[in-house]
Amino acid sequence: MDWSRIIINALEASIGLQTVVFALAAIGLNVHFGYTGLLNFGQSGFLAVAAYGLAVTVATFDLPMWLGILIGLAGAVVLALLLGIPTLRLRADYLAIVTIAAAEIIRLTVRSVTFESTFGGSDGRQAFAGGFYDLNPYPVREYNIGNFGFNERQMWILTVGWILVALSCLVVYLLMRSPWGRVLKAIREDEDAVRSLGKNVYAYKMQSLIIGGVLGCLGGFVYALGQASIQPDIFGTDTTFFAYTILILGGAARVGGPVVGAMIFWVILSLSDNILNEAIDAGYISKSLISTTQVGQFRFMIVGLLLMLLMIFRPQGIFGDRREIALDAR
Amino acid sequence: MRKRVAFFLAALVSALVVVLGMGASAAQADGESIFGFLFQTKKAERVAYPGVQITVKGPKGFSDKATSDKTGKWSVDVPGPGTYTVSIDTKALPKGVNLTDESKKSLKVPVLVDQDKPVLFPLGKSTRVVESKWSQAAQLIAEGFRFGLIMALAAVGLSLIFGTTGLTNFAHGELVTLGALLTWWISTGNLPFLPDFGGLQFFPAAAIALVLCGLFGWANDAWLWAPLRRRGTGLIAAMIVSIGLGIFLRYFYLYLFTGNTRQYPDYQGAKGIDIGPISLASVDYWSMAVAIVVLLGTILALQKTRIGKATRAVSDNPALAAASGIDVDTVIRVVWISGAMLAGLAGVLLGLAQGINFQMGFQILLLIFAAVTLGGLGTAYGALVGSIVVGMFISVSTLWIPVELKNVGALGILIVILLVRPQGILGRAQRVG
Numbered sequence: 208m209d210w211s212r213i214i215i216n217a218l219e220a221s222i223g224l225q226t227v228v229f230a231l232a233a234i235g236l237n238v239h240f241g242y243t244g245l246l247n248f249g250q251s252g253f254l255a256v257a258a259y260g261l262a263v264t265v266a267t268f269d270l271p272m273w274l275g276i277l278i279g280l281a282g283a284v285v286l287a288l289l290l291g292i293p294t295l296r297l298r299a300d301y302l303a304i305v306t307i308a309a310a311e312i313i314r315l316t317v318r319s320v321t322f323e324s325t326f327g328g329s330d331g332r333q334a335f336a337g338g339f340y341d342l343n344p345y346p347v348r349e350y351n352i353g354n355f356g357f358n359e360r361q362m363w364i365l366t367v368g369w370i371l372v373a374l375s376c377l378v379v380y381l382l383m384r385s386p387w388g389r390v391l392k393a394i395r396e397d398e399d400a401v402r403s404l405g406k407n408v409y410a411y412k413m414q415s416l417i418i419g420g421v422l423g424c425l426g427g428f429v430y431a432l433g434q435a436s437i438q439p440d441i442f443g444t445d446t447t448f449f450a451y452t453i454l455i456l457g458g459a460a461r462v463g464g465p466v467v468g469a470m471i472f473w474v475i476l477s478l479s480d481n482i483l484n485e486a487i488d489a490g491y492i493s494k495s496l497i498s499t500t501q502v503g504q505f506r507f508m509i510v511g512l513l514l515m516l517l518m519i520f521r522p523q524g525i526f527g528d529r530r531e532i533a534l535d536a537r
Numbered sequence: 538m539r540k541r542v543a544f545f546l547a548a549l550v551s552a553l554v555v556v557l558g559m560g561a562s563a564a565q566a567d568g569e570s571i572f573g574f575l576f577q578t579k580k581a582e583r584v585a586y587p588g589v590q591i592t593v594k595g596p597k598g599f600s601d602k603a604t605s606d607k608t609g610k611w612s613v614d615v616p617g618p619g620t621y622t623v624s625i626d627t628k629a630l631p632k633g634v635n636l637t638d639e640s641k642k643s644l645k646v647p648v649l650v651d652q653d654k655p656v657l658f659p660l661g662k663s664t665r666v667v668e669s670k671w672s673q674a675a676q677l678i679a680e681g682f683r684f685g686l687i688m689a690l691a692a693v694g695l696s697l698i699f700g701t702t703g704l705t706n707f708a709h710g711e712l713v714t715l716g717a718l719l720t721w722w723i724s725t726g727n728l729p730f731l732p733d734f735g736g737l738q739f740f741p742a743a744a745i746a747l748v749l750c751g752l753f754g755w756a757n758d759a760w761l762w763a764p765l766r767r768r769g770t771g772l773i774a775a776m777i778v779s780i781g782l783g784i785f786l787r788y789f790y791l792y793l794f795t796g797n798t799r800q801y802p803d804y805q806g807a808k809g810i811d812i813g814p815i816s817l818a819s820v821d822y823w824s825m826a827v828a829i830v831v832l833l834g835t836i837l838a839l840q841k842t843r844i845g846k847a848t849r850a851v852s853d854n855p856a857l858a859a860a861s862g863i864d865v866d867t868v869i870r871v872v873w874i875s876g877a878m879l880a881g882l883a884g885v886l887l888g889l890a891q892g893i894n895f896q897m898g899f900q901i902l903l904l905i906f907a908a909v910t911l912g913g914l915g916t917a918y919g920a921l922v923g924s925i926v927v928g929m930f931i932s933v934s935t936l937w938i939p940v941e942l943k944n945v946g947a948l949g950i951l952i953v954i955l956l957v958r959p960q961g962i963l964g965r966a967q968r969v970g
Contacts, residue, residue, distance in 0.1 A: 246773060293956040299773065300705050300914070304906045305955060308948040311903055321939045448780055455777070497792075504788045511785025518778045519765065 208489055213481040215355050220477035224361070224433040226469045227368035228254075228426040232450040233457070233465030234375045235423025240451075241459035242383060243415040244395035246299050249290065249306030250450050252313045253420045255442035256282035257427030259317055259326060262437050265335035267325055272338035276428060283424035286313075287417040295412045307444060318439035331438035339364075339432045364433040371429065372466060375422050380462045382418070391415055392460075423450075445507070452514045458527030467525065475513075476506050569648050571623060572612035573656040575605045577634065585609030586660070589629045595621040618650045625658050634660055647797050670936065672814035677932045679815040683890065685908075685928020686828035689921045690883035691898075692905045692912075693835055694876025696920035699909070700852030701865075701872050702762065703772045708783035709880060709905065711790070713898030715753060716881025717888035718794055719746035725802055729793045739803040743885050747878050754877025758870050783899070790895040798892040824886045831882060832921060835875075839917060844871055852917075904931070904944065907951040913961030923961065 220226065232250050239245040260279030264270045290309055294302040317326040326332070345359040357365065382388045390411055393401045402408050431437045449472070457468025483502045486492045497505070523529040571593055575586045589605045593613045599621075605611040615621060624643035627635060636642060636658055648654045695709045720743045722728045726736030736742070761782070765775055804820050839845040850858040851868045859865045880898075887897055908927040912919025927947055934946045954961070 246776075293952055293959075297955065297959050300776070301910070301955060301959065303705065303776070304903075304910060305952055308903055308907065308951050312945050312948050315942065315945050319939065319941045319945075321942060445784070448784060451777065451780070501792055504792045507788035508785050508792070511781045511783070511788065514781030515778050515785065516781075518774050518781065519770070522774055 208482075208485045208491075211354070213478065213485060215353075216481050217474045217477045218355055219357075220473040221470045222365065222369070223473065224364065224368070224429070226473045227365065227372060228430045228433070229450055229453050229472070230372050230466045230469035231368075231375060231426030231429060232423045232446070233453040233469060234372070234379060235419040235421070235426070236450050236454050237459060237461075237465050238379060238382075238391075238415055238419035238422060241454065241461070241464070242388065242395060243391045243412060243419075244299070245295075245412060245416060245419075246303040247290075247306045247416070247419065248303045248444070248447055249308075249310035250423050251442040251444065251446035252286060252306070252310030253283050253424045254427035254430065254446065255310070255313050255317065255439070256286050257424035258431035258437045258442070259332070261428055261431055262332035262335045263325060265338065266327075266332045272335075275335070279424060279428060280421060283420045284417055287420040288413070291413045291416045295409055295416070307447070310442070310444065310447065314439050314442050326439070329439060331436060333436040336432050336435040340435075361433075364429065368429045368433070371425050375425065376462050376466065378422070383462070387411075387414075448514065449510060452510055452517070455514070455517050455522065455524050458524035460528070461524075461526045464524060464526050471525075475509065479509055480506060568614065569616075569618055569650070569652055569654070570612055570614045571621060571646065571648060571654045571656055572610065573623075573658065575609040575611065575625075575658060575660060577660045586630055586634065590626040592624050592626070593621050594624075595619055615648060618648050618652070620645055620647050622646075623656050630660070636660060649797075674933060674936060675814040676816065677935060678929055679817060681929035681932025682925065683817070683821055683825050683828075683928075684932060685925035686825055686832070687883050687886045687890065688901060688905055688908055688928055689832055689924035690828055690886070691880045691901070692908045692920035692924045693832070693917050694872075694879040695905055696909050696912070696914070696917050697848065697852070697872045698876050699914060700916070701848065701855070701869050702766070703775075704762065704779065705772075705776045707776065707780045707902070708786060709876075710896075710898030710900070710902035711783050711786040712750065712754065712877050712880035713884040713887065713901065714787075714790055714895065715877075715898075716746055716750050716884030717893045717897060718790060718884075718895070719749050719881070720885050720888065721794075721799060721801060721893050736802070739801055746885065747881050750881030751874045751878040754873045754875075755870065757877065758873035762873070763866065763869075787896055787899055794893075794895045796895065798894040800892050801888060804889055820889050824889055827882075828886060831879070835879065836918070836921075844868065848872060904947055907947055910951055911954055911961055916961075919961055 232254060235253065236247060236250050239247040239250075257279035260282045261272070261275035264275030264278050265272055286309070290302070290306055294305045316322060317331075318329045319326075320328055322328075340360060340363065343359060343363040345362045347359050349358055350356050350362050383391070390401065390406055393406075394408055394411055398408055401411075427442075430441070453468040453472045454465050455468070456472055457464035457466065480502055483492070483497065483505060484499060487494060487497060487499055487502070517524065573591075575589055577584050577586075585605070585608050587605050587607050587609060589611075591603050591605070591611050591613070592600065593603070593615065594600045595615055596619045597616075599616055601613050601615075603611040603613045622643055622645055625636070627642065641658065644656060644658075646654055646656055691709065691713050694712070695706060698704055698706050698709075720739070723745055724736050724739050724742035726734045728734075737745070761778075762775070765778065770778070810817065810819055810822065837845075839849060847858070847863045847868050848871070850861070850863055851865055855865055858868075884898060887901070891897070904927060905924070908923035909920045910923070911927060912921065912923025927950075930950065931943045931947045935943050938946055
């Protein structure tokens with residue numbers, strides 16, 4: 208068992224690309240679910256729209272990156288409108304079913320052979336991140352402290368990513384202490400009471416859906432640029448539920464909850480993967496019980512159990528306030 | 538019509554050849570290969586097609602070619618287990634002979650350790666092209682009806698659970714998968730962690746599997762949902778718990794069953810029976826019959842029996858039902874057991890129709906939601922009607938849209954229906970805001 212490698216991998220995971228991507232996705236969900244009580248089960252759809260908006264604009268149509276990012280952002284706004292118009296007047300579980308369906312529609316469409324020339328089928332799109340790395344201020348070398356560190360490309364995307372996380376947190380913090388944010392929280396607690404005060408609940412919910420979607424879709428951009436390639440199956444329903452686990456782990460309706468949640472979540476997954484792998488290599492666990500290819504399946508089982516246990520025993524997560532989690536909304 | 542009979546005979550014979558071939562190859566299990574025969578049965582005589590080139594491509598840039606010999610046999614040794622793409626060069630086939638399904642020109646096949654994997658390219662007249670739109674439509678309606686019935690079995694359970702407890706059960710797909718997996722394990726005798734006991738016939742295996750599904754439904758309620766209800770866990774919290782349970786079970790199945798799609802050993806390569814323009818395998822007919830009988834039984838039970846009436850009462854208004862002396866917890870327990878058994882049966886029948894894999898239930902879960910929403914959340918009969926409509930819609934829509942996008946169409950109508958009639962076909966209007 209090589210504990211130093213296990214610990215370094217866990218440290219890298221705590222600030223790595225996945226952490227940034229899922230922190231952004233969960234910050235968006237926090238606006239939806241934590242503050243407004245909207246059950247958006249299609250957050251992966253927002254990430255997909257952003258990532259594909261950028262990738263298709265640059266790789267398929269050969270247009271500049273900034274236009275791609277604008278198209279991705281516009282796509283997220285349009286998606287929020289499309290989801291919100293039919294469902295925001297209905298019961299909460301309708302929004303859940305429609306958003307998960309919409310995210311699957313997006314994934315199935317971009318992975319289809321019919322639209323392969325535009326979206327690249329199940330192979331997705333590559334070669335669109337060049338413009339981003341041309342802006343890289345870090346000279347080409349490894350940036351290490353001991354064995355812990357990143358290369359210049361990772362440094363650049365992580366710098367941009369964490370700046371986006373910080374800005375998103377700031378936006379959420381400012382919004383939620385404004386009168387507007389207090390109306391959102393009031394909607395979460397009792398929609399009818401807010402309506403009786405003359406507030407247009409539908410409009411507030413729609414604004415929340417759009418803002419959360421746009422914040423979440425930043426995760427899609429960071430993922431696409433960080434990996435320099437995207438495949439449709441990254442944006443499956445599991446991605447959304449990872450983001451939910453992160454949000455509930457950190458604490459919903461807390462500005463820093465999603466960020467801390469994402470860091471802990473990816474450290475747990477990195478530790479479980481690496482410890483299992485090392486234990487199998489060292490012969491502590493029989494290969495007939497778990498083979499190295501099956502280790503990845505345990506990660507999902509852990510996520511499933513974590514989500515269940517958190518929801519049952521500590522729905523407020525690490526930092527949340529139990530009184531503030533109105534999970535009994537309709 | 539005679540040609541189609543000939544085709545099915547050919548398919549049957551090829552299936553036999555494949556089975557015999559597997560028996561023969563089991564003896565010499567050493568290394569992996571992919572093999573097959575190219576032939577067609579014409580008037581009970583076997584016509585082989587020599588000199589046709591087959592290309593096998595695999596992981597790590599592996600690529601090899603083989604040419605069929607006098608008996609039509611071809612075989613390629615592959616370097617190891619993995620997924621390989623086998624494609625046929627149809628240009629070398631004689632005129633008038635082609636693949637019966639043009640889209641099957643290249644097949645993706647998984648090869649296991651030490652397996653000699655048989656691959657079959659069904660040859661004959663290209664039947665799809667000749668068919669008129671109408672007979673195609675009839676065939677698709679029949680297939681859609683079968684799929685709708687299977688979905689209905691699962692949807693009724695989902696809808697009853699929603700009606701009685703308010704829980705939107707995202708782990709319902711895993712109940713569907715469980716039925717199929719248990720039946721496969723029992724009928725092959727390969728239960729995980731247990732010694733091989735040789736396996737049972739399909740029907741007793743399915744019966745045992747359904748009983749186990751019922752037990753699992755009981756355990757679900759007794760150990761998870763009933764305690765949560767007692768604690769007063771909210772509906773949205775419970776929904777998220779069910780998502781966690783679903784993810785856990787799905788990947789636990791993957792761990793136990795591996796990622797392969799398998800078939801029930803008793804039902805590989807069944808032959809078709811024609812009724813008018815519709816041609817389905819005999820197993821399809823009787824699985825439809827089973828589904829119809831069970832669904833009618835469920836309706837009768839809901840309509841006539843004491844517990845059925847109590848179920849509908851609880852669905853309607855739990856507080857009122859409890860006040861009038863109905864034991865709500867018992868009703869919910871019964872709903873969970875029967876819902877899990879219905880879902881398990883749906884899994885068994887779905888496994889017969891399209892093979893068994895660890896996420897077969899999850900793959901139809903959203904379609905079941907679409908069906909339940911279409912029919913009206915919480916109404917059992919609505920779920921039934923909605924399932925059949927969605928099943929047929931998915932199937933018939935492939936006349937105009939590519940097969941890979943058929944589920945997109947179904948999920949699309951879900952959204953449109955919520956715009957126009959959010960309470961569904963049979964639901965009562967209820968709105969917020």
